[in-house]
Amino acid sequence: MAILQKKICMIGDFSVGKTSLVAKFVRQTFSDKYLTTVGVKIDTKLLKLPDGNQVKFILWDIAGSDSLTTTTASYLRGAAGFLLVVDGTRLPTWNSALNLRLAVEKQIGSKPFIILLNKADLQEQWEMNEQAIEEKTKQGWKLLTTSAKNGMNVEQAFLELALLMT
Amino acid sequence: MTEFPINIAKYINSIKESDIVACLHIDEYDTLVSWEGNLVYLGISDLTINQSITSQLGFLEGMLPAIDTIVLRFVSFAEGYYTHVHIVSCDNNTYVLLFDATFEYKQQQKMQQQINDLKLLTLYKDQLLRALEEKNINIKQVHKFKNQFIIKKLQSLATACKKKFY
Numbered sequence: 001m002a003i004l005q006k007k008i009c010m011i012g013d014f015s016v017g018k019t020s021l022v023a024k025f026v027r028q029t030f031s032d033k034y035l036t037t038v039g040v041k042i043d044t045k046l047l048k049l050p051d052g053n054q055v056k057f058i059l060w061d062i063a064g065s066d067s068l069t070t071t072t073a074s075y076l077r078g079a080a081g082f083l084l085v086v087d088g089t090r091l092p093t094w095n096s097a098l099n100l101r102l103a104v105e106k107q108i109g110s111k112p113f114i115i116l117l118n119k120a121d122l123q124e125q126w127e128m129n130e131q132a133i134e135e136k137t138k139q140g141w142k143l144l145t146t147s148a149k150n151g152m153n154v155e156q157a158f159l160e161l162a163l164l165m166t
Numbered sequence: 167m168t169e170f171p172i173n174i175a176k177y178i179n180s181i182k183e184s185d186i187v188a189c190l191h192i193d194e195y196d197t198l199v200s201w202e203g204n205l206v207y208l209g210i211s212d213l214t215i216n217q218s219i220t221s222q223l224g225f226l227e228g229m230l231p232a233i234d235t236i237v238l239r240f241v242s243f244a245e246g247y248y249t250h251v252h253i254v255s256c257d258n259n260t261y262v263l264l265f266d267a268t269f270e271y272k273q274q275q276k277m278q279q280q281i282n283d284l285k286l287l288t289l290y291k292d293q294l295l296r297a298l299e300e301k302n303i304n305i306k307q308v309h310k311f312k313n314q315f316i317i318k319k320l321q322s323l324a325t326a327c328k329k330k331f332y
Contacts, residue, residue, distance in 0.1 A: 005220065005221070005224060005227050006227075007224075007227045007228050014282045014285070015282060015286060034282075034283075034286075035279070036275065036278050036279045036282045038240050038271060038274045038275045038278050039238075039239055039240020039241055039242065039248065039267075039271070040238065040240065040241055040242070041242045042224070042225045042241065042242065042243055044224050056224065058224040058225060058227050060225075063240075063278075064282075071239050074236055074237060074238055075238060077228055077229055077236065078227055078228010078229050079228065080228070090289060092289075125293075
């Protein structure tokens with residue numbers, strides 16, 4: 001059986017944990033040190049779906065920004081879906097994610113996406129507005145609380161995106 | 167592939183990129199016709215001619231056929247190696263040109279890291295100031311209650327004394 005290949009983009013403001021989520025998902029590694037991404041890092045990972053089928057993810061870990069530039073827009077071509085990453089301890093990254101979603105949709109059309117509220121291991125610094133989250137959930141958006149540090153919902157996030165795309 | 171088509175040669179000469187590392191020639195059916203250069207340097211293992219390029223190089227998924235020229239800056243396939251990818255269309259064929267961007271990346275990364283670190287520090291400073299302000303408000307409130315309590319106690323003590331001695 002041919003393996004499906006899907007391009008997935010990691011999108012979000014800087015230092016929200018996009019690279020860490022990919023590292024955890026692909027290599028099961030985590031580092032506390034923040035190393036900013038410039039351009040895009042490409043990784044692949046084979047994922048087994050509950051129905052037994054396999055999907056090969058081509059992961060595009062795009063440099064963090066609060067808006068879409070011409071350079072970053074070119075990385076989105078051919079994406080089948082995207083993960084919108086928010087740093088749960090920095091409220092402005094939530095607004096960035098909302099703006100980025102609109103910009104991405106303008107660029108590649110409506111594609112499946114999931115919002116990841118990352119850094120759940122830092123609950124004491126949590127800044128998310130529960131009402132805003134509830135509002136988006138009511139609108140049918142899929143949101144997951146994740147932690148690249150302890151692995152919480154990381155595999156689940158990619159799996160759920162795969163299911164949204166197939 | 168020993169020679170580039172004249173349009174591709176002109177394109178390479180027209181852009182101000184550093185050395186070209188590798189070039190792939192892909193036909194209109196996404197089949198790799200030929201390639202040359204040092205792909206290993208970019209973290210890409212050998213490619214097989216006359217086979218689908220997207221199954222060999224996942225990052226081209228969704229990128230082909232290229233109608234307009236696509237430029238992807240600072241693409242990393244392997245840790246430590248960075249390339250500018252130019253996807254150029256010519257006579258129903260596509261040429262993928264890979265230019266070395268490792269040195270440029272290191273400079274850009276250093277600069278971006280400093281910018282992002284500074285942004286984070288400013289944000290954390292603001293968060294700390296906000297927390298300090300909240301604590302100050304709490305302390306003032308506690309002082310107010312404490313003073314009210316002392317006044318009440320003194321008043322009741324004074325009343326008790328008056329009753330006892332007069």
